[in-house]
Amino acid sequence: MRKQRRGTPHAAAKRMAGSLAALAALATLTGTPALAQDKSMDEIAKYREMLADGNPAELIEMRGEELWKTPRGPKNVSLEQCDLGLGPGKVEGAYAQLPRYFADAGKVMDVEARLVYCMQTQQGFSFAEATKNWYSKPGKESDLVALVTWVGAQSNGQKINVPVKHPKEAEMVKMGEYIFHRRSGPQDFGCSVCHGQDGVRIRLQDLDNLSQSKGAQKAMRTWPAYRVSQGTVWTMQRRLIDCMRQARWPEQKFPSDAVIALEMYLQNKAAGGVLESPGIKR
């Protein structure tokens, strides 16, 4: 398993060279026809292993660390006093315990909602500024995603352990469970249609049963993740908002409470899973 690594930019860049070659090979593979899919799954597993030694997300992670420590915004302060749930400035292990209830905000927040909150309250950014580039596009890396990647990595090796003590936390788990199993929208679709049974497969991807602890752990322990098919890191908000789109549900505003409820439900199911973050996915 990959351990948390405090590499130099140079070392990371060197590892990247190997990763890029592997990525090119993987890109070729993902174009293989349906008949070759079983073989491709093995190959993808192999490439994952190779890439595990040089996940391109590490460069984004380093940028996140720098963003965290750099004074920014109208108030020109860093995020170093941001409280991610374990106390001001305590980042190690925080991601493993998110989402959670924050008394100062009076609500349950995930890592992204909390970072946006700190950018507003500590750095003086407006909500619009803090959320403007909430996901990365080709050629335009998001600051927020970099921050999430770094924060996530500081929980590498820790067990997912989301608190369900405050009534609002319990409420969000319930709401997430409800949303997960609810079918709606023009195609009467829902999360459980694709992720609520064993042995479902779409394109090259085996879809785990996320309503069971084993499947939820397998999925949740490797986020945020570098997505080879997208060439950048995706956060859990991005993943779930895109899945809602796949379910033909109305588009969510970022950060979405419905998504946070789903995260709360899934993290709860995944309790005990050891984080290996950032992960690497198709």
Ligand code: HEC
């Ligand atoms: C139409 C089928 C479909 C629906 C409906 C759907 N998803 Fe997904 N989901 C996928 C696919 C396909 C992937 C894998 C993405 C890929 O590799 O392209 C995925 C990936 C995920 C992952 C990451 C799994 C991992 O192993 O990392 C999570 C978590 C997830 N979905 C949750 C949800 C939730 C919650 C909902 C309901 C809002 C939902 N999905 C609705 C198809 C769906």
